[in-house]
Amino acid sequence: xxxxxxxxxxxxxxxxxxxxxxxxxxxxxxxxxxxxxxxxxxxxxxxxxxxxxxxxxxxxxxxxxxxxxxxxxxxxxxxxxxxxxxxxxxxxxxxxxxxxxxxxxxxxxxxxxxxxxxxxxxxxxxxxxxxxxxxxxxxxxxxxxxxxxxxxxxxxxxx
Amino acid sequence: xxxxxxxxxxxxxxxxxxxxxxxxxxxxxxxxxxxxxxxxxxxxxxxxxxxxxxxxxxxxxxxxxxxxxxxxxxxxxxxxxxxxxxxxxxxxxxxxxxxxxxxxxxxxxxxxxxxxxxxxxxxxxxxxxxxxxxxxxxxxxxxxxxxxxxxxxxxxxxx
Amino acid sequence: xxxxxxxxxxxxxxxxxxxxxxxxxxxxxxxxxxxxxxxxxxxxxxxxxxxxxxxxxxxxxxxxxxxxxxxxxxxxxxxxxxxxxxxxxxxxxxxxxxxxxxxxxxxxxxxxxxxxxxxxxxxxxxxxxxxxxxxxxxxxxxxxxxxxxxxxxxxxxxx
Amino acid sequence: xxxxxxxxxxxxxxxxxxxxxxxxxxxxxxxxxxxxxxxxxxxxxxxxxxxxxxxxxxxxxxxxxxxxxxxxxxxxxxxxxxxxxxxxxxxxxxxxxxxxxxxxxxxxxxxxxxxxxxxxxxxxxxxxxxxxxxxxxxxxxxxxxxxxxxxxxxxxxxx
Numbered sequence: 001x002x003x004x005x006x007x008x009x010x011x012x013x014x015x016x017x018x019x020x021x022x023x024x025x026x027x028x029x030x031x032x033x034x035x036x037x038x039x040x041x042x043x044x045x046x047x048x049x050x051x052x053x054x055x056x057x058x059x060x061x062x063x064x065x066x067x068x069x070x071x072x073x074x075x076x077x078x079x080x081x082x083x084x085x086x087x088x089x090x091x092x093x094x095x096x097x098x099x100x101x102x103x104x105x106x107x108x109x110x111x112x113x114x115x116x117x118x119x120x121x122x123x124x125x126x127x128x129x130x131x132x133x134x135x136x137x138x139x140x141x142x143x144x145x146x147x148x149x150x151x152x153x154x155x156x157x158x159x
Numbered sequence: 160x161x162x163x164x165x166x167x168x169x170x171x172x173x174x175x176x177x178x179x180x181x182x183x184x185x186x187x188x189x190x191x192x193x194x195x196x197x198x199x200x201x202x203x204x205x206x207x208x209x210x211x212x213x214x215x216x217x218x219x220x221x222x223x224x225x226x227x228x229x230x231x232x233x234x235x236x237x238x239x240x241x242x243x244x245x246x247x248x249x250x251x252x253x254x255x256x257x258x259x260x261x262x263x264x265x266x267x268x269x270x271x272x273x274x275x276x277x278x279x280x281x282x283x284x285x286x287x288x289x290x291x292x293x294x295x296x297x298x299x300x301x302x303x304x305x306x307x308x309x310x311x312x313x314x315x316x317x318x
Numbered sequence: 319x320x321x322x323x324x325x326x327x328x329x330x331x332x333x334x335x336x337x338x339x340x341x342x343x344x345x346x347x348x349x350x351x352x353x354x355x356x357x358x359x360x361x362x363x364x365x366x367x368x369x370x371x372x373x374x375x376x377x378x379x380x381x382x383x384x385x386x387x388x389x390x391x392x393x394x395x396x397x398x399x400x401x402x403x404x405x406x407x408x409x410x411x412x413x414x415x416x417x418x419x420x421x422x423x424x425x426x427x428x429x430x431x432x433x434x435x436x437x438x439x440x441x442x443x444x445x446x447x448x449x450x451x452x453x454x455x456x457x458x459x460x461x462x463x464x465x466x467x468x469x470x471x472x473x474x475x476x477x
Numbered sequence: 478x479x480x481x482x483x484x485x486x487x488x489x490x491x492x493x494x495x496x497x498x499x500x501x502x503x504x505x506x507x508x509x510x511x512x513x514x515x516x517x518x519x520x521x522x523x524x525x526x527x528x529x530x531x532x533x534x535x536x537x538x539x540x541x542x543x544x545x546x547x548x549x550x551x552x553x554x555x556x557x558x559x560x561x562x563x564x565x566x567x568x569x570x571x572x573x574x575x576x577x578x579x580x581x582x583x584x585x586x587x588x589x590x591x592x593x594x595x596x597x598x599x600x601x602x603x604x605x606x607x608x609x610x611x612x613x614x615x616x617x618x619x620x621x622x623x624x625x626x627x628x629x630x631x632x633x634x635x636x
Binding site: 168169170172181182184185186188192201204205208212218220221224244245246248 | 344
C-alpha cells in the first residue's frame, strides 16, 4: 500500500484480500424482512471505493476533485445466494479479476458468519472526467493493482 | 414561473401549491412493512429540488454546475403522523414559510389518499459554493419566491 | 391488465411496453456530478415492482403481506452506456425475456431524451416467503406474464 | 449492557457514550461534492438502531420479528454545521435526552476529525406493531435506558 503508517478506516478488517465490514442496518431491509436487493450494489461500490482509497491513498472523491480522474462503472453483475438480515455484519472481500489498459474488473464477495451471500463483478473504466473519455491507467496505479493481485495470490496459497 | 411553455416533469401534478407525486417503492419499506423513516428526508429534498427547478428553470444540480451557487440545508425538522405503505402514491406539497436575506424556509406536507402522513420544515441557505459562504439571494430569485408565496395565498383563499 | 378501470400510478407513462418515468433527483448524483451507479439498481427494482403492480393488481409489498409470496432477485446484470444528470427524466422500459417454471427474467432499458443510458437484466424467483423456497408460478400469474409478452410483440411489430 | 461477553459490532468504537463509526462513501455525496443532506437521517437511524442492539441485545429488526414491538420515529430535527466529504470517517454519538412512559428522545451528534458536523434529535415511540399502538416501555427496557443515562453522566463528569 502507498503509506503503511496511515491508519486504516475502522471498517477495513483485513488488507489482503481487502475486506470491508459493515453492520446491516434497519434501513437496509424491506417488507420481505431481509436486505433489499437494491442495497447490495451500494455495498459493492462502498467496498470498491474503500479498497481504492487504501490501495492508492485517494478515494474516488479525492481522485475526482484533486486529479480530474474517475472510475465510472461500465458493467455490474451480481448473483444472490443467501439472504442477510439487519443486525448481521457483512464482509465484502475485494479481488482483481482482470486488469486491462484503461479498465479493470473487481470481484466482490459478500460474506456473513453464515457464509457467502452474494458475488459481484464490477467493471470500471479509468476516465478523464472533464473530457468524459477513457484513458490508460497511469503506470504507478497499474503497479499498485498488480502488486495487490500478487499479494492476494500469495495470501491464498495452500499451506 | 420563468418559462410558461416549458413542459413540467411528469411527477409535478399541480403548480400552486407545488405538488410532487411519487409512487412509494418496495425499496422504501423496512422490516416494519411501512416506509422507512430515513426515506422521508429524501422525499422532502426531492420535492424541494423539483419546486426550485420549476420555479427558477434550474434545478440544484444546474445551479451548482453552471452558476456556482447552492442551497445546502442548515436545518430540518419532521413530524410523522401516519404510516405509508409501498404501492401508495405520495404527494409532497411545498410552500414557503419564511424568506430571509440569504436563507428561506420551506414547509413540505406529505399526503396520500388516506390523509396527511408527515410535515417537514427545511431551511436552506443560498451559498457561493466555491467560497462555501452564504450570500444574499439575488433579486430575480427573491422575486420568484415572493411571487410564488403570493400565488399560494391566492390559491388557498376561502371562497 | 387485471383491472382496466384502475387508475395507473402517475409515473407509468405507457402500458405496453411498460414504461415508468422518474425525475432524477439531486440526491441521486455523486461527486462526479452524474447519477451514482448504486442508484441504477433502485431504478430497475422500482420499475419492475411497478410493472408487477399494474400487471397483477398487487405490488411486491401486498403480494408479500397478503399472500405470503415474494419475488426475490437471484441475478442482476447491468451495462452503463450514457451518463444521466439530475433534473433529467428517466424512462425505464420493462420487457420479459424468459419465463421459466418458478422464475423469470426481465429486461429493463433506461432511456432519457438523450437516448439509452443503461440496460439491465433482472432474474427473479417466485418464492413462498415463509418457507423461503421457490415454487412454480401459479397459472393465473403465468397467463398474465404471457399475455404481456404477446402484447409487447404486437406493440413493436413493424408497420 | 445485557451481555458483556457479546462481541460488539466492528463499527462501535465506544460503549459510553455510544459511538458508531462509518466511512463516508462515494455514494453518500452529491453534485455539491459533500455529503447529501438526505443521508444524514440514515446515519442517525443507523446509530440509534446499533445503540439499541448493543443496549438490549436486540436490534429493531429482531425486536419487530421476534417480539412484535417497534420503535417508529415520531419526530426528527437536525442542524447542519459543517460539511463532510467522502473518505472521511463519521462518528455518531448517541445519548438519551428524555425518557417518557412510552417514548424517548435521543440526541445524536455527528463528528469527524474536523469537529462536529450535525446534531439531531430523534423521538421514538414504543409500539405494539400488530395493533400499531403506543404502549408503555416494559420495565426491563426502561431500566436499561436509565442505566445508560447514568453511565453517560458518570463518563462525562469533569475530572
